Amino acid sequence: MTRTKETGTSARLSRARKSGRRAKLPRNPTERAGDLRRVSKILRDYALGFPGATEDFPWGERVAKVSGKVFVFLGLDPVPGGPMGLTVKLPVSREEALDLPFTRPTGYGLGKSGWVSATFGPDDRPPIEILRAWIRESYRAIAPQKLVAEMEGPGLRPLSRRSRSERRG
Numbered sequence: 001m002t003r004t005k006e007t008g009t010s011a012r013l014s015r016a017r018k019s020g021r022r023a024k025l026p027r028n029p030t031e032r033a034g035d036l037r038r039v040s041k042i043l044r045d046y047a048l049g050f051p052g053a054t055e056d057f058p059w060g061e062r063v064a065k066v067s068g069k070v071f072v073f074l075g076l077d078p079v080p081g082g083p084m085g086l087t088v089k090l091p092v093s094r095e096e097a098l099d100l101p102f103t104r105p106t107g108y109g110l111g112k113s114g115w116v117s118a119t120f121g122p123d124d125r126p127p128i129e130i131l132r133a134w135i136r137e138s139y140r141a142i143a144p145q146k147l148v149a150e151m152e153g154p155g156l157r158p159l160s161r162r163s164r165s166e167r168r169g
Contacts, residue, residue: 036078039126043086046132047072050139051147071142072135085119086131088138097134
């Protein structure tokens with residue numbers, strides 16, 4: 001019985017598994033778009049995990065809201081070859097965020113109020129941990145203090161809210 005040589009991704013995985021190595025998989029635009037879809041889902045699930053967070057679709061785009069107010073615009077689901085983006089309110093880290101090459105102040109005058117938009121192309125690798133931190137900061141800026149305190153746990157004060165005496169210095 002003659003055995004033919006296997007080719008393709010499954011064969012590469014099989015050979016790597018037998019030899020104890022990690023297989024290098026080919027990267028193509030469809031897989032990259034799948035990565036953006038995966039990242040988009042991770043960020044969506046993260047945003048909806050906050051206390052009182054809900055999903056809505058105003059203007060046909062996905063947003064996460066708390067108490068009826070948007071705290072992150074997630075846009076449309078990424079399609080193969082298309083971009084992925086999100087918009088968040090960053091009262092604390094806005095200036096640092098705008099130093100990054102994939103960000104810009106949000107249009108329609110929202111940028112003046114601390115809103116920042118990030119856009120990623122199909123070949124980009126979005127920094128998930130940074131984006132999660134931004135979603136958290138945006139939630140804390142928009143959510144009622146009671147929900148922020150619930151998120152922070154007992155005994156911890158929300159960082160985005162300071163008492164009047166602390167503001168006066």
